[in-house]
Amino acid sequence: MSERLSCSSCSESLHGCRYIQVEQKALCIRCYDHLYANTCHRCKQLIGHDQKELAHEDRSFHERCFRCFSCERSLANESFILQGDAVVCRDCYCSQFSSRCAACSQSVMPGSRMLEMEGSTWHEDCFLCRGCQKPIGGEAFIPVNDDVYCRPCYDKKVAPRCSYCRKAVTKGGVSCKEEVWHQECFVCSGCRAPLAGQSFPSQGDRPYCLRCFTNLYGEKCAGCNTPITGFGDGKYVSFEERRWHQPCFKCSRCSVSLVDSGFFPDRDQILCTDCYSDD
Incomplete structure (x- = not known):
């Protein structure tokens, strides 16, 4: 007598029933779906062994559930973009989620070559030098107000x-x-x-x-005839149309300092009180 064939999980007889062989184990359809079937990311139901399954990254979907989150269009045979936890068709992504190129106002699609600066986005081919109108690409550039210049154009036209x-x-x-x-x-x-x-x-x-x-x-000191400057120790004394460095402002006869002292002019000389009194 042949050995009785039963499900390795629930022990239910498989005689005359469909079953699935997994790792040398025979499983009834119900146990196989329970143990091995993936859960649809959208409807949260199991994806049965006889249902068509679509997968993206680590997410699985029923074929009927793999639709644009926004317009419900089937994405089974179309390109799509993942937006957070949802998948959307390219048309909905462009109209609702994508950045707009600051130059051409068209959508900037994920994965495309682009440049970003101060919150704005450009297609790489739209990021042009204001001077020569050539794409800047990966070269150095200098922003000037709302424009950008490549280095040669900046040096030639703006600097x-x-x-x-x-x-x-x-x-x-x-x-x-x-x-x-x-x-x-x-x-x-x-x-x-x-x-x-x-x-x-x-x-x-x-x-x-x-x-x-x-x-x-520079104005010359009436005492030493060298310039009087306003830099460093540049204090000076002024009388009528003449100027003296402070150290040079002294009696023409006895050389005593006249800074903060009384003095008397005598033609081209300046005299202290004592020397003036002697006259």
């Missing part, structure tokens, strides 16, 4: 020009009186010494180092 050499200033410039210079071009108009990073006086639009400015334009 400020050095007031000395007239070439583009792209980094590390010096600004003075609404004009710009390269650091290496910002030099004293007299001796050509570098001025970047230090205080400097100017005459008109021409910057000078302190030495050149005082030699050319």
